[in-house]
Amino acid sequence: MPTPRSLRRTNPITFVLGAILLFGFYIFFFSSPSDDLPSTSTNGQQKKTASNALSPPSLPFRKPKSNNNNNPPPEVVHYYMSNLTTSRDPIANQETVLILTPLARFYQEYWDNLLSLNYPRSLISLGFIIPKTKEGSQAYALLQAQITKTQSLPKGKRFASVTILRQDTESPLQTQNEAERHKISNQKVRRAAMAKARNSLLFTTMGPTTSWVLWLDADIIETPPTLIQDLASHDKPIIAANCFQRFHNPETNSPDSRVYDLNNWVDSPTAKELGAKMGKDDILLEGYGEMPTYRSLMVWMKEDGGDPGKEVELDGVGGTALLVKAEVHRDGAMFPAFAFYHLIETEGFAKMARRLGWKSWGLPNYLVYHYNE
Template identity: 50%
Template structure:
């Protein structure tokens, strides 16, 4: 008992003389617990980042807040849905637009879309040439204006890429659509589309809308209308407004001939082609006699009429994100003698997905 009393007295005297020596280990234990198991919560689920050129990009914070430290993000892709009730289920839509020129009409039409902005992300890829430099300048100005404006008008996220592959210098319509440049042009476009979707597609994306940057008119409910069909891939019919000199009146004409149904003649042509040759639709030099969706438009028909397709264009095409996640991309090489968007349709069908078009549902291409 006497020895125990002496030990207690010695311990008390040591605490009084050297408190830090004995309390130091306890302090380290408390500090370690605080560092690993607590963290400060962000005050906002959004952050704004300013680039050197003054372009503001709105970044969505996708890190869950119920995890220790808020440094690990978990996504269960089995619970990610692409349904015909996309707005009700708050499904995120990624709009992707390769852009060689910036059209004010395209941007105005994009802003008229009625799908909730907080569920919309945008992605652009711009070529490295003079046209691309000018388009980028105009695009950044438009984005800065909308993303620094009212919160309810801002998009959830915007991504801009500069194309890392060579682009055609001449982007005028008559040169773009010359048959002799189609393989080179479509291969470059395929590479750009792949870079864009691989970079911008997120683990929370339900739908991808491919919307060409020269589509200047579409119904404001474009996304909801296409989503309602609940198809893996579905394309609108792309037309163009023009002035008919003979009739002296405004009129419309088909523009995109890449939405088609395969024909026996098309299959025979492919059989006799070399491995590196491609079929390009819409040219008299390669007469496939494929039924083209552009020719099935009925002004008095039901806009919800569907037709199954084998080839698809890129003007306004809605894709369930899982189609891309499963490996459907845009081949920049001959794939069953098809390339880019038509090759994408072929690849998707090889993966077991169906492709559809809406012949009576029109979007309009810019008329140069």
């Protein structure tokens, strides 16, 4: 015989289930969000995540689940910037380094070389920005796998922090093929997009404890393991390594190397005259026969057996392997995505830094190597 409807409504099991459901809703809506936020240790350092969006910016910020007014106010964090150093001996002075890489393709050789750097990983934070393209998504998956593997190692072998941004601007090129990337017709739009990506990455990841910023391209696959210390030992505000590319020379049937990064240069009267005749939105480009500038390029200053510590003052720099004192960026030097004195991106950065009183330098005999597609 079926149970009358009135009895089913008053069944004790129905009341118990209803009470459990109500309790669950109460916990979800009215519990304090502080349970989801990290605690602060007695020495003032954050655990796992930041408790607010700015303290410190190198850690992820978790938004509270509730919008009620019961949220505890964020703590006040003091940073004594006068105590921050950028010295010739960054390891002895425990100076933190932020390695920033715009990444459209992932090369395992890049990551392996990054792990071969012998600067203490506890002093290194990593930052990546990846375009929202199919190729970018593939790169993201490969990068994430390597990060997960490395950050699962014992504490001394992990990086201090890793930040990955997905680029919020349209990619101007449909492919990252080397030939397509370097077409002169693509340069202004491509490098403007690169400048925006660099600025987004820089402004998001550089924190108040960052001493140095190392810009390292995603296709740099070979550097000395002492790259950071070597560049910092010159105590220059901006300093660039010389970028070459290894390849198999069919003429000699043997391994060889050739010049690659042409953006490290000393200006010329010809380039200045060309710029003076250009429209305000036109840019000068290096390495194209259609636009001979006759600048002195650092790649051609390399000397066989030359001193790797030899310095030259530069007017333009590339971003393949570029070490910058964080105070230069804090002073306002960024990567113009527009024609700045007819220069753009990294070369425009060198010009902007010079206008702010910071000089750029290069090491013609200190080599890093680019992936050969």
